[in-house]
Amino acid sequence: MKGALGFGGITLGFMAAALGVITMAVGIQRRDGRIMATGRQFVFMVLLGALVAAGAMEWALVTHDFSLAYVVRNHARATPLLYTVAALWGALEGSILLWALILAGYLTVTVRRLRARASDPLVAWATLVGLVVAAFFFALMLGPANPFRPTPGLIPKDGLGPNPLLQNHVLMAIHPPMLYLGYVGMTIPFSFAVAALATGRVGEGWLLETRRATLVAWAFLSVGIVLGAWWSYEVLGWGGYWAWDPVENASFIPWLTATAFLHSVVVQERRGMLRVWNLSLIIATFCLTILGTFLTRSGVLNSVHAFSQSTIGAWLLTFLGLAAATGIGLIAWRGDRLRTPGRIDSPVSREGAFLANNLLFAGFAFVVLLGTVFPLLVEALRNEKLSVGEPYFDRMTVPIGLALLFLMAVAPALPWRAASGPVLRRRLAGPAWVGALTMAACAVLGARGVAEIVAFGLGAFAVAGIVRQYALGVAATRRASGGGWPGALRRTVAGNRHLYGGLVVHFAVVVIAVALAASMGYTTKREFRLVQGQRVTLQSHHFTYLGSTRHQTGQKDKFQARIRVERGGHDLGVYAPALSIFPNSPQAIGTPSVRTGLLRDVYLTLVSSPDQDGRITLGVQIGPLVVWLWIGGGILALGTAIAVWPARRIRRRSTGRGPDPLAPPAPTTPSADEELLAEAPA
Amino acid sequence: MIRRVVPGAALAAVVVAALVIAGAGRSHPSRSPAARAHAIASELRCPVCQGLSVADSPSPTAKAIYEDVRRRVDAGESAGAIRSFYVGRYGEWVLLRPETSGTGALVWILPVTALLLGAGGLALAFRRWRREPALSATEADRALVEAALAAADPVPPAAADPVPPATADPVTPDAANARPGVGSPGPTGAARPGVVSPGAGSTPSTGVSG
Numbered sequence: 001m002k003g004a005l006g007f008g009g010i011t012l013g014f015m016a017a018a019l020g021v022i023t024m025a026v027g028i029q030r031r032d033g034r035i036m037a038t039g040r041q042f043v044f045m046v047l048l049g050a051l052v053a054a055g056a057m058e059w060a061l062v063t064h065d066f067s068l069a070y071v072v073r074n075h076a077r078a079t080p081l082l083y084t085v086a087a088l089w090g091a092l093e094g095s096i097l098l099w100a101l102i103l104a105g106y107l108t109v110t111v112r113r114l115r116a117r118a119s120d121p122l123v124a125w126a127t128l129v130g131l132v133v134a135a136f137f138f139a140l141m142l143g144p145a146n147p148f149r150p151t152p153g154l155i156p157k158d159g160l161g162p163n164p165l166l167q168n169h170v171l172m173a174i175h176p177p178m179l180y181l182g183y184v185g186m187t188i189p190f191s192f193a194v195a196a197l198a199t200g201r202v203g204e205g206w207l208l209e210t211r212r213a214t215l216v217a218w219a220f221l222s223v224g225i226v227l228g229a230w231w232s233y234e235v236l237g238w239g240g241y242w243a244w245d246p247v248e249n250a251s252f253i254p255w256l257t258a259t260a261f262l263h264s265v266v267v268q269e270r271r272g273m274l275r276v277w278n279l280s281l282i283i284a285t286f287c288l289t290i291l292g293t294f295l296t297r298s299g300v301l302n303s304v305h306a307f308s309q310s311t312i313g314a315w316l317l318t319f320l321g322l323a324a325a326t327g328i329g330l331i332a333w334r335g336d337r338l339r340t341p342g343r344i345d346s347p348v349s350r351e352g353a354f355l356a357n358n359l360l361f362a363g364f365a366f367v368v369l370l371g372t373v374f375p376l377l378v379e380a381l382r383n384e385k386l387s388v389g390e391p392y393f394d395r396m397t398v399p400i401g402l403a404l405l406f407l408m409a410v411a412p413a414l415p416w417r418a419a420s421g422p423v424l425r426r427r428l429a430g431p432a433w434v435g436a437l438t439m440a441a442c443a444v445l446g447a448r449g450v451a452e453i454v455a456f457g458l459g460a461f462a463v464a465g466i467v468r469q470y471a472l473g474v475a476a477t478r479r480a481s482g483g484g485w486p487g488a489l490r491r492t493v494a495g496n497r498h499l500y501g502g503l504v505v506h507f508a509v510v511v512i513a514v515a516l517a518a519s520m521g522y523t524t525k526r527e528f529r530l531v532q533g534q535r536v537t538l539q540s541h542h543f544t545y546l547g548s549t550r551h552q553t554g555q556k557d558k559f560q561a562r563i564r565v566e567r568g569g570h571d572l573g574v575y576a577p578a579l580s581i582f583p584n585s586p587q588a589i590g591t592p593s594v595r596t597g598l599l600r601d602v603y604l605t606l607v608s609s610p611d612q613d614g615r616i617t618l619g620v621q622i623g624p625l626v627v628w629l630w631i632g633g634g635i636l637a638l639g640t641a642i643a644v645w646p647a648r649r650i651r652r653r654s655t656g657r658g659p660d661p662l663a664p665p666a667p668t669t670p671s672a673d674e675e676l677l678a679e680a681p682a
Numbered sequence: 683m684i685r686r687v688v689p690g691a692a693l694a695a696v697v698v699a700a701l702v703i704a705g706a707g708r709s710h711p712s713r714s715p716a717a718r719a720h721a722i723a724s725e726l727r728c729p730v731c732q733g734l735s736v737a738d739s740p741s742p743t744a745k746a747i748y749e750d751v752r753r754r755v756d757a758g759e760s761a762g763a764i765r766s767f768y769v770g771r772y773g774e775w776v777l778l779r780p781e782t783s784g785t786g787a788l789v790w791i792l793p794v795t796a797l798l799l800g801a802g803g804l805a806l807a808f809r810r811w812r813r814e815p816a817l818s819a820t821e822a823d824r825a826l827v828e829a830a831l832a833a834a835d836p837v838p839p840a841a842a843d844p845v846p847p848a849t850a851d852p853v854t855p856d857a858a859n860a861r862p863g864v865g866s867p868g869p870t871g872a873a874r875p876g877v878v879s880p881g882a883g884s885t886p887s888t889g890v891s892g
Contacts, residue, residue: 237740238734238738238739238740239738240738243732243733243734243738244733245732245733246733343811343814344807344808344811345811346808347804347808352808355804356804359797359800359801359804362800363793363796363797363800366792366793366796367793370789370792370793371789374780374788374789378785382785384774384785385773385774385775386773386774386775386777386780386785386786387727387733387774387775387776387777387778387780388778388780388789389725389727389733389735389778389779390724390733390735390738390778391724391725391735391778391779392778392779392780392789392790395779396793429689429693432693433693436693436696436697436700437696439696439697439700439701439704440696440699440700442700442704443699443700443701443703443704444703447704448704448705449704449705450701450704450705452704453700453701453704454701457697457700590740605740607740619740
């Protein structure tokens with residue numbers, strides 16, 4: 001019954017998407033705005049179908065409907081409600097359903113926002129492309145990834161339950177939807193890029209339509225990646241948050257290309273250059289999300305030979321090939337129209353910095369992509385097995401990351417077109433000194449490691465530059481219109497949300513980079529064998545094993561050790577790392593217990609439960625600044641929110657028609673005002 | 683001249699001094715056996731985990747290997763010998779950092795080559811741009827801009843973006859926007875990039891969509 005309802009929803013979604021594609025195609029072919037306007041109605045039916053299907057799946061999960069194979073595999077009666085609901089994205093079929101639902105949501109929002117232009121061919125083409133992608137994902141669910149397949153044979157009384165690692169932490173309910181909101185959101189800019197190429201309107205109009213969508217998707221993807229790292233840290237128990245695992249890389253590669261796009265798009269917006277490059281980045285980002293889905297969902301990672309067991313891998317690869325071929329073909333076809341005149345006058349300019357930024361981000365993406373797929377390619381082509389792991393990625397990406405940090409410190413202060421020596425000195429000398437003195441202070445205070453020190457110094461350099469830009473902006477606002485600091489700050493930010501929101505995002509990146517450098521460079525790790533009452537010390541923290549308890553529930557059999565943590569005579573509390581045995585898994589799953597602090601985390605793991613002598617093995621890890629990774633993720637979301645917050649219409653128009661802020665008066669002695677105006681493009 | 687050079691040199695000196703202190707204090711991996719064992723273990727793949735190193739993994743298998751590595755280091759075996767032993771036992775697969783010879787070398791060479799090619803391409807582009815004379819706006823360009831501004835200005839924004847035909851139309855915002863690159867870089871030209879680009883180009887479309 002629920003199965004039939006859900007499958008009905010999927011069928012409705014597929015039919016609506018397919019009919020929408022046909023209608024749009026007819027409308028575009030006949031240049032009939034009314035047919036195009038009709039075509040967009042199908043988007044709402046696709047959303048309805050996806051909602052019905054997802055609702056039916058949740059209903060089946062909550063009511064323990066084990067007549068569905070998916071429910072049997074991913075749910076048990078003892079599973080708590082939160083993980084029952086989250087089981088929708090716990091396995092292949094459900095995550096494809098979530099993908100389709102989110103895509104339908106994005107498409108609905110897009111056609112609603114552009115309802116006044118429903119008969120514009122550009123919008124029609126974009127809707128058509130979005131519906132093609134939706135049709136593909138619904139077709140997957142009609143075929144190889146049907147979430148509503150009935151249970152073969154007898155209907156069991158209970159299910160197997162979700163993977164133990166997926167029913168261990170609240171973040172499991174938030175991280176995958178966030179990641180999917182980011183992943184799927186990249187379909188919207190892709191649709192508009194294809195639409196721009198198909199209609200030949202390859203100028204800057206489509207960019208403005210999609211920039212906000214790209215930013216929103218990018219922010220979700222960023223937050224999803226940070227939450228994934230956090231989940232990994234809180235759940236997996238090896239003390240790290242990022243292992244360069246292919247599944248992690250799959251989400252990170254499109255993030256890198258999307259980040260490159262968000263920067264290079266500014267050059268196109270202002271100078272009309274880099275059209276081919278920007279289109280390529282958007283198309284690549286979309287293709288990489290499909291590639292990521294293929295990597296994580298086809299089973300190819302376990303073995304290149306495993307993925308032939310399910311046809312979904314072949315479907316996804318074919319679709320990936322089609323999307324890439326469409327993109328490349330369209331760009332080649334429109335080549336003449338994409339060529340733009342214009343040149344970049346000097347490498348030491350904002351444009352020059354954006355180009356360097358894009359080179360580095362593209363290189364970064366290539367390193368991660370190559371490292372991820374290289375073992376698969378070698379196994380498929382030469383039948384050799386080799387690994388590409390953390391040492392490789394660290395060696396390759398740390399220099400690129402530091403170079404990007406340097407650009408982030410310098411680039412926002414560079415003027416467009418060309419920079420003169422005096423301007424550079426005036427804008428950069430102060431922040432550079434802050435960075436250099438930070439490095440000196442760190443070295444004198446005992447920080448070791450070249451990469452770490454450089455990261456701290458460049459971070460301070462960048463932050464000083466950000467503070468400087470905010471201070472100049474607020475001071476100029478106060479001179480122009482008076483008022484107190486808070487009001488002036490608000491008006492300054494509202495006057496140029498892209499700039500000041502972007503600077504907040506940069507600040508978040510510094511926070512994350514510093515936390516990465518500190519936690520990668522200065523983490524201490526030890527294991528202790530302890531009997532009850534024994535006390536050990538690591539880095540002036542004392543740990544006492546108080547005793548242990550055992551909880552047995554239907555969901556799991558959990559063994560917990562109680563450890564008192566003290567530092568400098570202060571009791572920091574009792575922490576309880578645990579080992580759990582789940583009925584559906586032979587291996588014990590460790591649950592770390594983390595004392596989070598602003599300066600350092602104390603990370604306790606129970607490595608083994610008591611042996612015959614009553615000894616446990618306790619893993620202790622003290623890692624500095626780890627919490628700032630998650631805080632940095634929050635600041636990043638805040639910065640993006642500032643940047644995408646809709647500006648008030650009146651304000652925007654007044655800045656557009658007022659005295660032109662982009663016209664440099666070229667005085668002989670540049671004043672602070674002039675510098676600020678040159679720095680703050682609208 | 684001296685006033686310009688001295689601050690830069692002082693800045694560089696502070697940075698270099700900090701780097702020397704920070705770099706010198708780092709204990710070299712060859713010093714302590716524990717550090718050497720950790721360095722080797724962090725490049726060996728835990729055979730029963732998903733891509734974790736022997737040093738990171740909490741699994742018993744990884745711990746056994748870690749202890750074996752430590753024993754071999756104490757017995758005086760070189761890092762290379764220990765690695766070859768494990769390659770003999772598990773195959774190339776056990777090395778998380780691929781060898782710089784054989785098939786694995788590609789994974790090191792390709793990105794570096796790509797980055798160098800990209801940087802070289804950019805350098806060439808800048809050289810070409812530098813040699814080309816800066817274009818300045820012609821009378822035709824200015825007329826085009828005048829026409830675009832005149833077409834965009836008096837009409838309310840909603841009506842200023844008519845459904846453009848699929849064929850190219852020189853007066854659509856897209857086309858008008860492509861011009862700023864041509865404009866002269868100096869502030870003297872009538873078609874200053876700043877005047878045309880964001881103002882005239884973006885107002886109609888944001889007015890509709892926003």
